[in-house]
Amino acid sequence: MASLPEGLLEGGVWFRVEDAGTASAVRRAAERLATELAMPERRVADLSIVAAEAAGNLVKHAVQGTVLVRAVRTTQQAGVELVSIDSGPGIADVARALGDGHSTAGTLGIGLGAILRQASHWDMYSLPGHGTVLAVQVWPDDPPEAAWASGLTRPITGEAVSGDAYAIREADGRRQLLVCDGLGHGGLAAAASQEAVRVFRHVPAGSPAAMVEALHRKLGHTRGAALAVAELDPAAGLVRYAGLGNIAGTLFLPDGTRRGMVSMPGIAGHQRRQVREYDYPLPPGTTVLMHSDGVVDRWSPVGYPGLLARSPEVIAGVVLRDAGTRRDDAGVLVARLP
Known part of the structure; x- marks a missing residue:
């Protein structure tokens, strides 16, 4: 297994996502972190989908898009969290965007739906003209309560x-x-x-x-x-x-x-x-x-x-x-x- 980027286990690593290459780097970092945390293979695969879709959305739609990949922990288990932040056009109708089939970039429009199906916890805030913040967690088993x-x-x-x-x-x-x-x-x-x-x-x-x-x-x-x-x-x-x-x-x-x-x-x-x-x-x-x-x-x-x-x-x-x-x-x- 390739070595983890410095700091990934401790406080997380930020990625500036501007093209397909950096989007792939986000996915690989998330997979390596999940493997290091001994998450089961099925959840590593789910996380890979989440990371690929979240970073891919930044490439297609965002301005100044960044993603933080980091570990999240309780006393019983550890998971992986991705926080995606951009200053893009934002989403006027979030409920519609969460449904499969909605796309503004000529794609299949399954990105957000795929993310939410695999996630243990997720939350999003989007404001037209300001951009979107998306936080997604993938845990190995039953997720803990959302953090206060x-x-x-x-x-x-x-x-x-x-x-x-x-x-x-x-x-x-x-x-x-x-x-x-x-x-x-x-x-x-x-x-x-x-x-x-x-x-x-x-x-x-x-x-x-x-x-x-x-x-x-x-x-x-x-x-x-x-x-x-x-x-x-x-x-x-x-x-x-x-x-x-x-x-x-x-x-x-x-x-x-x-x-x-x-x-x-x-x-x-x-x-x-x-x-x-x-x-x-x-x-x-x-x-x-x-x-x-x-x-x-x-x-x-x-x-x-x-x-x-x-x-x-x-x-x-x-x-x-x-x-x-x-x-x-x-x-x-x-x-x-x-």
Whole structure:
């Protein structure tokens, strides 16, 4: 078996899909990842169809089409996820496009239908004139419940790895999120963020302020990072939030208003004046968005009808496409509880 592209097992690999050759590269990468994860042959074959159709659609219809291929895991099993993002014409009638036989490129029109038949989970958002984001997961057996939080990271143009990272965990009844932006770019920035993710996943669960303090102590041997931790407590109707540096946190409330969350100045691992934790209301249906400074803070869901009802990974894909900058690493994390 050919060796996996660097990073495919860890955080995934982005492909710019412009022709049939790069579309084939997406399919081969997905197949290799599925084989490495010991998925059964029948599901590898299903995934191959999904990858070929998703990437092929970008070649036929899209503008600036990209696909992320990455592993997704639970404690019981591992699967493969593809996130396809484009800035093409979009789809005016999604329901019609999902049916076999509909085509705008003179083909058989079975692409989306084939994808959905093989997928364990899928979600899509398309807006005419803006493009389409499609997220598809293929699991080896019965799929887990859809995730309540998901994110995307992308490296600055010219770098192979991103200095931004995120993590999601449920421990001791706490649902917690981390977004981290390693200082600078490239391998050393990525090392700082990955160390933050490792610590976040393994230290005993505590309040967001306690988690930020623990991360600050553990990152002293790295170049440091901006980071923030949020804890969603639906029983109390609260988000608890603490951060150091320029990680942005925003709540999009069901009534259409938005509320920013506060991080303190500093660099985790190096400079810290104080860590403060703030509480914010979390009514049912609130969407929590956290991102690095590689995503402009002016993004708003206004003009994206129905987007905040989509899955976290699809929301993250739209934000990354429309608000992410290519002049910096970019990271987006989205969470939403019922």
